[in-house]
Amino acid sequence: MILTLTPNPAIDVTYRIGTHTPGGTNRVLEVQRRPGGKGVNVARVLAAVDVPVRALLPLGGDAGRWLGRALDVPFEAVPISGENRTTVTVTGDGHPTVYAEPGPELSEEEWAAFGSRLADCVSGSELLVVSGSLPRGTSPDLVAEWVRIAREAGVRTLVDASGPALLAAARAGAAVKPNQAELLAATSAADEAAGAAALLRLGARLVVVSRGADGIAAYGPGDVRIVPAVPDVRGDPTGAGDAATAGLAVALAAGRPLIEALRNAAALGAAAVLRPVAGEVDLPAYHRFLNGAPA
Amino acid sequence: MILTLTPNPAIDVTYRIGTHTPGGTNRVLEVQRRPGGKGVNVARVLAAVDVPVRALLPLGGDAGRWLGRALDVPFEAVPISGENRTTVTVTGDGHPTVYAEPGPELSEEEWAAFGSRLADCVSGSELLVVSGSLPRGTSPDLVAEWVRIAREAGVRTLVDASGPALLAAARAGAAVKPNQAELLAATSAADEAAGAAALLRLGARLVVVSRGADGIAAYGPGDVRIVPAVPDVRGDPTGAGDAATAGLAVALAAGRPLIEALRNAAALGAAAVLRPVAGEVDLPAYHRFLNGAPA
Numbered sequence: 001m002i003l004t005l006t007p008n009p010a011i012d013v014t015y016r017i018g019t020h021t022p023g024g025t026n027r028v029l030e031v032q033r034r035p036g037g038k039g040v041n042v043a044r045v046l047a048a049v050d051v052p053v054r055a056l057l058p059l060g061g062d063a064g065r066w067l068g069r070a071l072d073v074p075f076e077a078v079p080i081s082g083e084n085r086t087t088v089t090v091t092g093d094g095h096p097t098v099y100a101e102p103g104p105e106l107s108e109e110e111w112a113a114f115g116s117r118l119a120d121c122v123s124g125s126e127l128l129v130v131s132g133s134l135p136r137g138t139s140p141d142l143v144a145e146w147v148r149i150a151r152e153a154g155v156r157t158l159v160d161a162s163g164p165a166l167l168a169a170a171r172a173g174a175a176v177k178p179n180q181a182e183l184l185a186a187t188s189a190a191d192e193a194a195g196a197a198a199l200l201r202l203g204a205r206l207v208v209v210s211r212g213a214d215g216i217a218a219y220g221p222g223d224v225r226i227v228p229a230v231p232d233v234r235g236d237p238t239g240a241g242d243a244a245t246a247g248l249a250v251a252l253a254a255g256r257p258l259i260e261a262l263r264n265a266a267a268l269g270a271a272a273v274l275r276p277v278a279g280e281v282d283l284p285a286y287h288r289f290l291n292g293a294p295a
Numbered sequence: 296m297i298l299t300l301t302p303n304p305a306i307d308v309t310y311r312i313g314t315h316t317p318g319g320t321n322r323v324l325e326v327q328r329r330p331g332g333k334g335v336n337v338a339r340v341l342a343a344v345d346v347p348v349r350a351l352l353p354l355g356g357d358a359g360r361w362l363g364r365a366l367d368v369p370f371e372a373v374p375i376s377g378e379n380r381t382t383v384t385v386t387g388d389g390h391p392t393v394y395a396e397p398g399p400e401l402s403e404e405e406w407a408a409f410g411s412r413l414a415d416c417v418s419g420s421e422l423l424v425v426s427g428s429l430p431r432g433t434s435p436d437l438v439a440e441w442v443r444i445a446r447e448a449g450v451r452t453l454v455d456a457s458g459p460a461l462l463a464a465a466r467a468g469a470a471v472k473p474n475q476a477e478l479l480a481a482t483s484a485a486d487e488a489a490g491a492a493a494l495l496r497l498g499a500r501l502v503v504v505s506r507g508a509d510g511i512a513a514y515g516p517g518d519v520r521i522v523p524a525v526p527d528v529r530g531d532p533t534g535a536g537d538a539a540t541a542g543l544a545v546a547l548a549a550g551r552p553l554i555e556a557l558r559n560a561a562a563l564g565a566a567a568v569l570r571p572v573a574g575e576v577d578l579p580a581y582h583r584f585l586n587g588a589p590a
Contacts, residue, residue, distance in 0.1 A: 015383075015394050015396070017394070020317060021392070022315060022317045022389070022390075022392050023389050023390035023391070023392055024390070024392065024393070025393040025395060026392070026393060026394050026395065027395055027397070028394055028395060028396045028397060029397075031396050031397075062357045062358075062360065062361050063357075065357065066357050088310075088383055088394070090394060094317070094318050095317075095318035095319070096318070097316070097317050097318055097319065097321070098319070098320040098321060099310050099312070099321050099323055099383070099385060100320060100321070100322055100323060101310075101323045101326050102322070102323060102324075102326075
């Protein structure tokens with residue numbers, strides 16, 4: 001079983017409109033709501049490829065109740081007094097416009113309860129995946145604490161985070177999976193190799209960098225492996241990074257060779273591009289891509 | 296007591312952001328949620344000026360439960376199976392951008408229950424105010440039905456609506472209060488006087504036209520009264536039309552002369568401009584404006 005941890009889950013709302021009129025009134029033609037947050041997307045992709053998974057997340061308010069009803073993967077909810085956030089994505093005649101609420105602030109007691117529940121859930125898991133932003137006002141040290149809790153249960157952790165949380169995860173010895181822009185921003189490095197080396201020096205066990213159309217690179221101590229992206233995949237890249245994280249997690253949890261993990265990540269990421277919704281993948285395409293077929 | 300009817304209430308969400316980036320990701324700095332819909336705003340203004348009021352509205356889903364908890368005026372809710380809508384207003388460095396969800400479709404049975412509840416509530420009221428858009432897929436004839444139900448209880452109706460619903464209200468003999476743009480759009484008339492005359496010919500008892508900075512005009516059979524806007528009022532015009540409707544409703548319900556009703560509407564509308572939130576008015580300013588003081 002893989003456990004995913006989503007510190008700041010969201011109701012992902014998508015508004016389809018006609019012509020986008022910033023500064024005016026836009027009639028929404030169609031509304032879609034689905035559970036979101038990167039760890040939730042990872043869990044949904046894992047469930048889609050039949051990997052046993054459980055999602056751990058804080059839930060509160062009306063939004064939390066809705067998330068609890070709408071989640072289609074097994075989950076453990078830690079109740080909080082705040083209300084979960086919403087993100088609004090507006091799709092119209094141009095690039096999507098996203099409005100991202102910051103999310104609730106959790107009290108120290110609530111984070112302590114969250115850590116206790118993590119300790120209960122993680123033992124017996126094959127891997128912990130920590131994925132997505134921290135709520136406003138949250139210390140990045142919490143990520144290190146979660147990595148430590150998993151380690152005490154004999155479980156390794158893969159962290160997809162940015163900024164100070166990414167650095168904290170590296171210091172705690174986790175495997176980390178930033179995208180290239182996040183890597184450069186967090187480390188202030190001049191290029192990808194220097195950024196990955198910096199995270200390894202901090203203590204990261206493995207640094208996997210997703211590069212979109214330029215494939216995926218994995219940096220270990222004294223070792224770099226790169227797999228290209230599936231060529232000519234056209235579609236919606238929303239959620240492709242989360243699908244790649246899921247692909248990586250499956251292979252790492254099963255103890256498969258790193259190069260296989262990267263190929264699995266690239267194939268699942270490409271299969272997610274073919275579906276417009278984060279957390280969904282085109283399964284037949286995934287299996288074709290794994291076998292080296294083009295898009 | 297004044298009864299307000301809101302066919303399509305909403306959770307009005309306001310996102311404050313920094314620089315607005317259409318086609319990109321916008322971090323929301325502050326989120327505000329409040330009950331909305333034009334009839335709800337009218338009811339809140341009436342309560343603010345100590346006029347006994349009750350709001351009638353369909354409520355459903357998580358959004359409906361939230362509205363029921365958050366409404367700070369007495370209300371009668373008709374339960375529906377659909378979920379109430381949300382509007383999102385983004386305020387940043389330019390004009391506000393609004394995204395308006397269409398709202399739930401109600402079944403024939405739900406509208407019948409709504410009419411029955413209206414019949415129960417309206418008797419003993421001094422005025423019915425029908426305000427705001429109809430949900431998607433709703434026949435404008437429903438507005439005429441509500442006017443008829445009120446008339447059978449000996450109660451007059453003031454309707455703030457647009458398009459076919461405005462025409463249906465006029466045919467049913469209601470007093471109507473479109474803004475100038477809505478009047479011209481619904482009647483295809485060349486100017487305000489011709490548009491008002493068209494609604495009077497259809498059967499409207501009174502046509503009150505709000506013109507923003509150009510004041511308010513009232514057209515009755517063979518009679519036009521115009522009051523100027525309070526000069527030099529600066530602020531946020533959101534909700535000013537609803538406050539003007541409330542001001543008009545108070546005076547009409549009390550049987551005061553039309554010119555007083557218009558002055559009251561202009562003063563309350565201007566007092567709403569001084570408050571950024573729909574449904575709120577600056578009470579000291581309202582009383583100053585009523586006495587002819589400038590902004």
